[in-house]
Amino acid sequence: MTTQRVLMVGAGLSGAVIGRELATAGYKVLVMDSRPHIAGNCHTERDPKTNVMVHVYGPHIFHTDDEEVWDYVNRFQTFRAYKNRVKTTTRGGVYSLPVNLHTINQFFGKTLRPEEAFEFITQEQADLSIEDPQTFEEQALRFLGADLYEAFFKGYTVKQWGCHPSELPASILKRLPVRFNYDDNYFFHKYQGMPENGYTDMVAKILDHPNIEVQLSTTFTRAQCDGYQHVFFSGPIDGYFDYELGRLGYRTLDFEKFSCDGDYQGCAVMNYGEESVPYTRITEHKHFSPWESHVGSVCYREYSRAAGPKDIPYYPIRQVEEKALLADYVALAQKTNNVTFVGRLGTYRYLDMDVTIREALDTANAYIMAKKAGEITPAFLVLPL
Template sequence: MEKSILIVGAGFSGAVLAHELSTRLHNKRKIVVWDERNHVAGNCHTQRDPDTGVMIHEYGPHIFHTSNKKVWDYVNSFVPFEPFVNRVKAVFQGQIYSMPINLHTINQFFGKTFNPKEAADWIGKQADTSITEPKSFEEQAIRFLGKSIYKAFFYGYTKKQWGCEPTELPASILKRLPVRFNYNDNYYNDVYQGIPRDGYTAIIEKMFRHDNIKLELGKKYIRSEEDYRYEHIFFSGPIDQFFGYKHGRLSYRTVTFERHETEGDFQGNPVINYCDEDVPYTRIHEHKHFTPWETHEKTVFFKEFSKETTETDIPYYPKRLSGDMEILQKYEEEKKSLENISFLGRLATYRYLDMHQVIEEALEVADSYISQHN
């Protein structure tokens, strides 16, 4: 019996892998893709809102950004991307500020008119340089920004987002948010930034459009003795789920959304963060602003709430606390005894990965597999 390849997960990891294997393997195999949801694209899934016609990012905003030209050219080969600069605003005590922290934020917050050097010197005086090796998110923020900015823009928001004190979070989380001493309010530093004209789901659907790919939605993978039927299994789901949670569950944060619809323009910006701890939601995203090349009379916006992931929730953000890393190490040891099974993607590797990193990883996994089996 001719064996096939099983890919678990129809998000970017599984779609890139399926596309590459189906088009580049000389000795063609049937590529079977399972996903337990009833749609492709995972948390990047987009679709038109039936009431407003706005393209909705169903699982929260996704802005594609990368400095890897190979990845940028790759995604654009499926659906053209429109340029998009993510300019986030933040509300703190009734005032709206520019994010990430930049010269305008600093001047507004402190009531100053600093030039870049003056602002850098001012923040340098605010910073607590006695913290030489920051061990937590809080220490990292105070070490480089000082207590005032940390308390205003990071403490409350982070506590709501992660469900714990920032002292419990690793310092590495803060490294993803730049601080600038100019008026550049582009949220990202990457060379290439954009949003696909037809949405992310259109990209994934094109990746799966091949005679050798059999896509089965609403089908959950559970390890069984039947796995031998597959030449190889590529798993992009939660690694603890793969092993039946035998060493315990890894912790994630998930998000829920409260939908609202109105006429015109609700907030004038795609994303506004709410930093005050007593505001229950973390941010509001208004999706018509993610497609500025479109025109819509109505608008739809979502209040986003963060919570701990339960058995019935979709995991979003790996927390990677010390206890999680101990559990992860046990699963990593389990992996060493497996043959013909590969793990890739955010959930299977329990890492915070952006879309471009997921795609880059999937291309590397595909290259490796094809080089050994062609």
């Protein structure tokens, strides 16, 4: 039987995991990427001056409740314990996020116990006249009230998304970021950590298989699909079709990198909640590897703006206009033979790393099982968008 050849477009988490699973199953896999490095937006590298492990495209913190995914990443990298504890500067003070009992007591100058804080927020602060929140702003006002919303969420959201929170759907704030205890761990998940030697080293180990070939600095064209039994495409879905129906909207990030001696801000992430501060946050990267010791420090100021044609897309906008255009591209995708659209860009969704890996594992397994059964159809592997 002739060995089947598969093309994986993109050397990020989706491409690496799908490629590894197919290679293990006996497929010959070519993984290509337009960038000069693997690992996509979770690419990490040592800063040459300070030796700090830098998250080149902004911080990526691994967190999941999926034990299989946790075990999977730990096959290729040792994950060290890390809890994401975010601070925010607003109205002349520094507070903990998510909004918790400490934040509430500090902000309002009170000493409330959990039950008292719950009653204070739900009875005195929350706007109970909003019965069915439809927008981000209504959701925040309904459950937090105007004071906390305006101090911690309004300005930050305007900067992050480039529009007023009243124009964003309530689903963006569907999990209310408030706790009535002193827990300042940003995430709820059972497994949380950072790869000891960075994400790029982890991805390199995932791709280290004799059936995998990696080509970097290679621009994809549809003509390159010839000769492959299947293509897994993790680039922008509209880009695959040469933007023939128009471009889907994204937000992108600009990073202003700077170095200093010592400790710049005393934490990994400092948000800036006020609209008058042009950047959304400052990240100090040595704090993402607290088991290391560094004299120098590397920081990023992050600025969010609308993505242009040559920018790196980060966050899909997914408002009404984008969803309509996405539906048209999905219709094209479902008519495209032997191509699967995967990952954050291929499915036009914001995905955490654990979800990306879970979907990659499931997609690879579905492909292998379907090929064995002879059941592959053009639309079979297009993920729900």
